[in-house]
Amino acid sequence: MPVERTNESIVIVGAGLAGATAARTLRGEGFAGRISLIGAEKHHPYLRPPLSKEYLLGKAGEDAVPVAPDDWYTENDVDLRLGTQATGIDPGSHRVRLSSGDSLDYSALLLTPGALPRNLRLPGSGLDGVTTFRTLDDCRRLRDTLSPGGKNVVMIGSGWIGMELAAAATSYGNRVTLLGLEDIPLAAAIGPELGAFFRSLHEAQGVRFRLGATAAELGGESGQVTSVVTGSGEVLPADVVVIAVGVAPDVALAEASGLALDNGILTDAGLRTSKPDIFAAGDAANALHPFTGQHHRSEHWSNALNGGKIAAKSMLGQDAVLDTIPYFYTDQYDVSMEYSGFPTLAAGAEPVIRGSLESKEFIAFWQHEGRVVAGMNVNVPRTQKAIKALISSRAAVRPGRLADAGLALDQLLADD
Template identity: 35%
Template sequence: MQPLLIIGAGQAAATAIEALRREGYTGGLVLVGDEALLPYSRPPLSKKYLAGELAEERLLLKPRSFYDSHNVDLRLGCRATALDLAARSVSLDDGTVIGYDRLLLATGAAPRTVNVAGHELAGIHYLRSVADVGRLRAELQPGRRLVIVGGGYIGLEVAATCRALGLEVDVLEMAERVMNRVVAPEVSAFFSAEHARHGVRLATGRLLAGFEGDGAGRCRAVHTLDGGVFPADLVLVGIGAMPNAALAEAAGLAVENGIAVDGECRSSDPHVWAVGDCCSQTSLHYGRRVRLESVDNAFEQAKTAAASIVGRAVAHDRIPWFWSDQYDLKLMIVGLNFDYDLGVLRGDPASRSFSYCYLRGHQLLALDAVNQMKDYMAAKKVIQERLLLSLARLADPSIPLREAVG
């Protein structure tokens, strides 16, 4: 009997291994990952680990003994280069070919890169892996000028971390406001003000034109299309991530902003599942296909896929959530705010503890909570159960969110 093969050794893979064994899967399990490390947690890479406050071993999702006790054949430091659906085999870059009975793709995502003039200069960084942090951290010295391209989660988290480390920080964002793809203008404005208060220079509405180098081939400035020049000792580009779906696509699997999977996380081939950042799936609650990049999503999809693989199919029906830490602010986002027609602010942003509610009519679609755990917890249930809210009560932060129902 051929093993169950997992490609990609990250958050989703580690969860899937545990779930598969718990579900009673007793067959062979092979885990292939192109990084040398055991599966680890990425969120600290822009937060505590980047700040030097967390040791590398603390990032590991499971100790090595977990893989021994779960009987996993680990092939780390190996990249899967080709998938043959008909032969049910995967080729690795060390020349090995592994046959599988069932395959789980958990290949994650990779930073979106820029291709403008000077993009190959030294001192330009991306952030996805422990290795990326190693290169970046070696350059973080107090007083140096860091220019961050992209005012999304990663850019803003790194800005906060690097201000605390004493660097000068500019953030260049092409949209008119930070985190514009995910939060309402009121929430963007709050975070912009917080970053300004901490000395981050935010420049919005700036499109990247290119990087200027010195004679030694090192980036010394970032140019924007409107003629802006931002001197830099180092640069971080954080402009989003692309699903690692090339292996699947070349093999002929359906790809639609990531590997397209059904409600059980099964791909267009019945022997292949995909989970985490690399796949897209129709959200039952929101009725649209989405590709999510979050720990929660990787975790929940891995459990769904494990159940499906052992023949105990359950349709994936979860309300997604996500968090971001910037300074002492914990932003918790629950739900998806696509097509909201009304936004309600609960509380005063000046208090640094408030929520922003996204509604369609009287139904809550999503909520952003800033240092506001109670609203976040209540919102999960309100969204899941499609409870209807009184807008007047919702807008009054002295009334608990769950009592705004009706």
């Protein structure tokens, strides 16, 4: 149904996946009013997942990265302002101030500022060769540094990004040491057995782990990093240090505008914030999920994509809710993994394994009160739809049936 409303204007702050998807959805839904998309970075909206995978590895070119072709924005009359920061919001007068000195009135405002990489204020963290990793520019710099190979690379942080970057650095023939606070990498996310599975993938490629370990300081010569000193005093040689210790939702603007915050910008299931006509989506939003009745903040691609679509529909007054099952994926060496479900509900549960870890082809299920709440398929493609259906059904499934590879996943739902 076309939505003319030509006298209305929508401002979107944050030109990443969530913001650009919202703009595309607005035009797709027939909104004919003004759309301003404000982006602090100088690049057209782009996808981040390839930055730590195929684009970093040189296996994919520039066309793997954009959310939409560059000319889509002009062709669809979207006022895209790159290299421009939104510096203030006045919710009362419905106005946004920009770093350019302009200000924009809005009938609806969407905040999609994403997340910022956490940094470590260590002695030496300002040395050349030390970086966090979030942007296309970070990726291009790191690719230039890693691609010749032969360097000592220390990855601080053994989460998904640290592990993906370790895989890429190793593939280029660099010597990688991965430093992690946990005794087993990823154990908090997927448990010790599966965390050990990912560690063994890396060890087989020569990655060295220092676990249960902290970085105490970074050493250098002539302004360039040369080592990482651990909390136990071990000196690890380093030409490159990547600090990959997670991200924090970027709530600076929302906080200054008086929006309700709790681990991000709080929203209802329709992505409305605590202030009238202001919405939030993507990494920065902590949205009420109808499936659990709890707020969930997700730092994943599918949440930004789906959140952008739902926020656009909500801004148009449609009865839309973000109720998709959370999803993310990772690629490391010869392993492609997809995870669907609710990590908070799965936390602490023993996974049920269908297949074998040794063959690197399996599905892990997590249950809560007899119901499947999360599933992770490793090198078993085209199963995430069935896993999501299993989660959505809330059906109780006996663990023996989940583990029985002779039963098709859709049969589990039909017969149990």
